[in-house]
Amino acid sequence: MTMPIxxxxxxxxxxxxxxxxxxxxxxxxxxxxxxxPDRFRSPAGEVAPSPQRPGDPEAGYAALINQPYVSxxxxxxxxxxxxxxxxxxxxxxxxxxxxxxxxxxxxxxVNADGVEIVSNNCLVCxxxxxxxxIVIGLGDAFADFTGDPRQLVTQVGRFVQTEAESAxxxxxxxxxxRIAPYIQTRTLGMNPATxxxxxxxAHRDPRTMAWSQTPLIxxxxxxxxxxxxxxxxxxxxxxxxxxTTIGRGDHSRYMLFASLLCADSVAELEEIDxxxxxxxxxxxxxxxxxxxxxxxxxxxxxxxRLFARHCAACHGTYGxxxxxxxxxxxxxxxxxxxxYARSMTDGSLDRxxxxxxxxxxxxxxRAAPAEGYIAPPLDGxxxxxxxxHNGSVPSLEAVLDSSLRPEFWRHVxxxxxxxxxxxxxxxxxPFGKEGAATAAERAAIYDTTVPGYGKAxxxxxxxxxxxxxxxxxxxxxxx
Amino acid sequence: xxAKRGFFLSALLGLAGxxxxxxxxxxxxxxxxxxxxxxxxxxxxxxxxAESTGFERPAHDWALRLPDDHAAHPLAAAELWQxxxxxxxxxxxxxxxxxxxxxxxxxxxADAANGNIWDMRDMYRAHVIxxxxxxxxxxxEERFAxxxxxxxxxxxxxxxxxxxxxxxRFAQGTAAAPWQFRAAVDDVSITLELVAxxxxxxLAGADAPFQGYAFTRLEVSGTxxxxxxxxxxxxxxWFEHVWGELPLPGAGPVISDRLLVQLxxxxxxxxxxxxRRDGQGSPAVDALLIxxxxxxxxxxxxxxxxxxxxxxxxxxxxxPVEWQITLDDTVTVTVAPVFAAQEQAFITPVWSGLVRxxxxxxxxxxxxxxxxxxxxxxx
Numbered sequence: 139m140t141m142p143i144x145x146x147x148x149x150x151x152x153x154x155x156x157x158x159x160x161x162x163x164x165x166x167x168x169x170x171x172x173x174x175p176d177r178f179r180s181p182a183g184e185v186a187p188s189p190q191r192p193g194d195p196e197a198g199y200a201a202l203i204n205q206p207y208v209s210x211x212x213x214x215x216x217x218x219x220x221x222x223x224x225x226x227x228x229x230x231x232x233x234x235x236x237x238x239x240x241x242x243x244x245x246x247x248v249n250a251d252g253v254e255i256v257s258n259n260c261l262v263c264x265x266x267x268x269x270x271x272i273v274i275g276l277g278d279a280f281a282d283f284t285g286d287p288r289q290l291v292t293q294v295g296r297f298v299q300t301e302a303e304s305a306x307x308x309x310x311x312x313x314x315x316r317i318a319p320y321i322q323t324r325t326l327g328m329n330p331a332t333x334x335x336x337x338x339x340a341h342r343d344p345r346t347m348a349w350s351q352t353p354l355i356x357x358x359x360x361x362x363x364x365x366x367x368x369x370x371x372x373x374x375x376x377x378x379x380x381x382t383t384i385g386r387g388d389h390s391r392y393m394l395f396a397s398l399l400c401a402d403s404v405a406e407l408e409e410i411d412x413x414x415x416x417x418x419x420x421x422x423x424x425x426x427x428x429x430x431x432x433x434x435x436x437x438x439x440x441x442x443r444l445f446a447r448h449c450a451a452c453h454g455t456y457g458x459x460x461x462x463x464x465x466x467x468x469x470x471x472x473x474x475x476x477x478y479a480r481s482m483t484d485g486s487l488d489r490x491x492x493x494x495x496x497x498x499x500x501x502x503x504r505a506a507p508a509e510g511y512i513a514p515p516l517d518g519x520x521x522x523x524x525x526x527h528n529g530s531v532p533s534l535e536a537v538l539d540s541s542l543r544p545e546f547w548r549h550v551x552x553x554x555x556x557x558x559x560x561x562x563x564x565x566x567x568p569f570g571k572e573g574a575a576t577a578a579e580r581a582a583i584y585d586t587t588v589p590g591y592g593k594a595x596x597x598x599x600x601x602x603x604x605x606x607x608x609x610x611x612x613x614x615x616x617x
Numbered sequence: 618x619x620a621k622r623g624f625f626l627s628a629l630l631g632l633a634g635x636x637x638x639x640x641x642x643x644x645x646x647x648x649x650x651x652x653x654x655x656x657x658x659x660x661x662x663x664x665x666x667a668e669s670t671g672f673e674r675p676a677h678d679w680a681l682r683l684p685d686d687h688a689a690h691p692l693a694a695a696e697l698w699q700x701x702x703x704x705x706x707x708x709x710x711x712x713x714x715x716x717x718x719x720x721x722x723x724x725x726x727a728d729a730a731n732g733n734i735w736d737m738r739d740m741y742r743a744h745v746i747x748x749x750x751x752x753x754x755x756x757x758e759e760r761f762a763x764x765x766x767x768x769x770x771x772x773x774x775x776x777x778x779x780x781x782x783x784x785x786r787f788a789q790g791t792a793a794a795p796w797q798f799r800a801a802v803d804d805v806s807i808t809l810e811l812v813a814x815x816x817x818x819x820l821a822g823a824d825a826p827f828q829g830y831a832f833t834r835l836e837v838s839g840t841x842x843x844x845x846x847x848x849x850x851x852x853x854x855w856f857e858h859v860w861g862e863l864p865l866p867g868a869g870p871v872i873s874d875r876l877l878v879q880l881x882x883x884x885x886x887x888x889x890x891x892x893r894r895d896g897q898g899s900p901a902v903d904a905l906l907i908x909x910x911x912x913x914x915x916x917x918x919x920x921x922x923x924x925x926x927x928x929x930x931x932x933x934x935x936x937p938v939e940w941q942i943t944l945d946d947t948v949t950v951t952v953a954p955v956f957a958a959q960e961q962a963f964i965t966p967v968w969s970g971l972v973r974x975x976x977x978x979x980x981x982x983x984x985x986x987x988x989x990x991x992x993x994x995x996x
C-alpha cells in the first residue's frame with residue numbers, strides 16, 4: 139500500500155513555522171514607549187483580558203484548512219513525485235480544490251509565477267490522531283522535529299523541474315536553510331516553534347517584512363527550549379497566549395507570526411489579517427474530545443470535591459458555570475523546570491520582543507512574558523499527555539504523584555493509550571540519552587536530566603492519599 | 618520500521634538522484650500544450666515541462682524477481698541500467714569500465730497499442746567509458762537511439778540489454794552463470810564476464826517513486842583489446858537497475874554526486890551527496906554500508922563532513938576529485954582519483970572515474986577502490 143510522505147518529513151521543513159501558529163507574544167493595549175523598562179515583562183498572578191476582534195468560526199475553519207497563510211513551499215509536482223498518493227486517513231472534511239486531496243497538514247495554492255505550491259499549515263503541529271480520528275487543536279505528542287529539515291528539502295529538490303518550479307523551491311529552500319539550525323529539538327514530541335519565531339524575526343525587517351539572508355539582529359540559541367504544544371481548545375479561556383503568557387493583546391495578530399516564514403511584505407500580512415479573527419474565533423469555539431472509556435461517576439464526584447478544594451483556585455471550575463482564574467504561578471511556587479520561563483525573562487530575548495513592537499502589529503500585540511507558568515485550563519486534560527510545559531511527565535497519574543515520574547522514559551511504539559494512568563503508554567528506562575545506541579533511539583528518550591526537560595515541581599497533590607489521587611484522576615476524565 | 622522505511626527512501630532517492638543526475642536525457646512525450654524547444658541548448662528546460670502522463674508508478678507490492686526484473690519495465694516512465702567495474706591488468710595497474718543505459722518512455726504502452734509501429738515509443742541513451750590500458754587516458758562515448766528490436770533496448774529472448782554493439786547479456790539458466798558484457802569504444806574492445814558474489818539488494822520503499830535493485834559486488838574477468846594487443850583483466854563490478862519516475866537532472870535546482878566503493882573488508886559503501894546548483898544551502902548526504910553478507914544499513918549522517926581536498930580543472934569545468942569524508946563516528950575516509958583526467962564531455966558533462974579509498978569504517982582500517990561520479994557544477 140502506498141504510504142504518504144511522513145508527516146514528520148514534510149512537516150519539518152516547511153512549516154514548523156506555521157505550526158506554531160501562534161507562538162508568541164502579543165500585545166494588548168500596548169505601550170510603544172521604548173523607554174519603559176517593564177514593557178517586555180508581565181507579573182505573576184492574574185492575567186488581565188484583552189479585547190479581541192470578533193470573527194466567524196465557520197469562516198475561520200475554512201480559512202484554517204484552505205488559505206495559503208504560509209505562502210512558500212515545495213512545488214506540488216515535486217511533492218507528488220515523492221508522495222504520489224494520500225492516505226485516506228489523513229483527509230479531513232471542508233477542504234476545497236486541490237486541498238481536498240492533500241493530507242490535512244498541507245495546503246496548496248498557485249503562486250505568482252503560476253507554480254502550484256504545497257505548504258505546511260497550522261495543523262502540522264496543532265492536530266493529531268486520537269484513536270481513529272484526527273483531532274484538530276490537539277498538539278501532536280509524536281511530531282518529530284529532531285531531524286534536519288534541509289535533508290528533506292534537498293530530497294524534494296531532486297524532483298523539481300522547470301525554471302519556475304526551481305525558483306519556487308529555491309525561495310522555500312532559502313528560508314529553511316536559514317532557520318534549520320534553530321528548530322531541531324532533542325526529543326520527539328517537542329515543538330521548536332518558539333525558537334523558530336525568533337529565528338524568522340532575526341531575518342526580517344520588522345517594518346517592511348523584507349527578508350534578509352543574513353540575520354539583522356542576533357539570532358536565538360540553536361538549541362530550542364523543549365515545549366509541548368498546548369491544545370487550541372484552551373485558547374478561549376486564556377487571556378494571554380502560551381505558557382508564560384507572553385502573547386498579549388490581539389491574539390489573532392499574534393497568530394499571524396506563523397506566516398513569517400514566507401510573508402515578505404506588510405501587504406501579505408494584511409491580507410492574512412483579514413481572516414485571522416475568523417481563525418481565532420474558530421479556535422476558541424473548539425471543545426475537547428470526550429474521554430473514550432467508562433468513568434466511575436461516584437468516584438469522579440468525590441474527585442470533583444477534592445478538585446474544588448485543592449486545584450480549582452489555580453485551574454478553575456468546570457461544569458455549568460465554569461470559571462478560569464487566568465493565573466500565572468511564579469517559578470518559586472510551581473517549581474517546574476525553570477529554563478523556559480527564565481530564558482524568556484532574563485533579557486536574552488528582549489530584542490525579539492522589541493521586534494514585535496516595531497512590527498506592523500506593534501501597538502496591538504505585545505510580547506510580555508511572566509517569570510512563571512500559567513496554570514492551564516484542564517479541559518480535555520486526559521488527551522494532552524505528556525504533561526507540563528516541557529512534556530517531562532508521561533501521565534496524569536504521575537503528575538498527581540511525583541514519586542511515579544520516571545527519570546528516563548519513552549513512548550511505546552506503536553502508540554497506545556493507558557486509560558488508567560491517563561497518558562500514552564511508556565516504559566521507564568534505565569538510561570537516558572547518553573545511553574542510547576542510535577540517534578533515533580536518543581531522540582525518542584525523554585531524559586529529564588537534560589536542561590529544560592526537568593520533571594520537578596507541581597507537588598501539590600503529593601500529600602493526598604492514594605485513594606484521593608485516584609478520585610481526582612477519575613474526575614479529570616470528565617473535563 | 619520507521620527507520621527502515623526512511624533508510625530505503627533515502628537510499629532510493631539518493632540512488633536515483635544520482636544515477637539519473639549523471640546522464641539523463643528526457644526527450645519527452647509532449648502534450649498538445651507543451652511548446653517544443655526552440656533553442657537547442659535549452660532542451661532540458663523544455664523537456665522538464667513536458668508531461669509524462671500515461672506511465673505508471675511502480676507497484677508498491679513489488680518483490681524482486683530475477684532474471685525477469687533485468688528486463689525493461691515499459692510501464693515506467695524512465696529506467697536506468699548501470700554497470701561499472703574496477704579492474705586490474707597483468708601489471709596490477711587499475712583500469713575502469715563503465716556502461717550505462719537510460720530508457721526514456723515517450724509513448725506509454727497503452728497509447729502505443731493504437732499507434733503506428735514506426736512511432737518512437739522509447740528513447741535510449743547509453744555510454745561506455747573504458748581504460749585502454751593501465752595508466753592510459755580513459756575513452757568515452759555516448760550514443761542515442763530509438764527503442765528498436767536488436768538495436769536498442771532489452772531483448773527478452775536473449776536476456777540482453779543493448780545499444781548498437783554494446784551489450785550486457787544476463788545469466789542464462791542458473792543464477793550462478795556469468796553475465797557477459799561486450800563493447801568497443803574508439804579502438805578499445807572490452808569483453809567481460811561478471812558473476813555476482815553478493816545477493817542483489819532490492820531498492821524499494823513505499824514512498825519512493827521508483828524501485829529497482831543493486832548488485833554491489835560482482836567478480837569480473839575478461840579482456841581489453843587495443844591495436845597494440847590484448848590483456849587479461851580481473852576485478853570487481855557493481856550493477857544497478859532502477860525504473861519509475863526518476864529525477865530529471867539538469868532541469869532542477871539540485872545536483873548529486875555519487876561514490877561507490879568496494880572495501881577490502883568485504884563491505885561496500887554507497888555515498889550520495891546532493892546540493893543546490895546555485896552553491897547555496899547545505900548539502901544532504903545519504904550513505905549505505907552493505908556488509909560482506911549483503912545486509913545493508915544506513916550510516917548516520919547527523920554529523921557529516923565533506924571536504925574537497927583537490928579541485929581539478931577539466932575542459933568542461935572544475936571537478937572536486939579528491940574528498941575527505943566523515944560521517945558521524947562511523948566513516949572517515951579519503952577518496953582520491955587514480956588519475957584526474959576522467960572527465961567526459963557528454964551532452965551533460967561528467968567526471969566519472971576510478972578512485973582509491975583509504976580510512977576507517979566502523980573502527981576498522983579499510984582500503985578500497987571505487988567509482989566517483991560527479992555531476993556538472995560539482996564545485
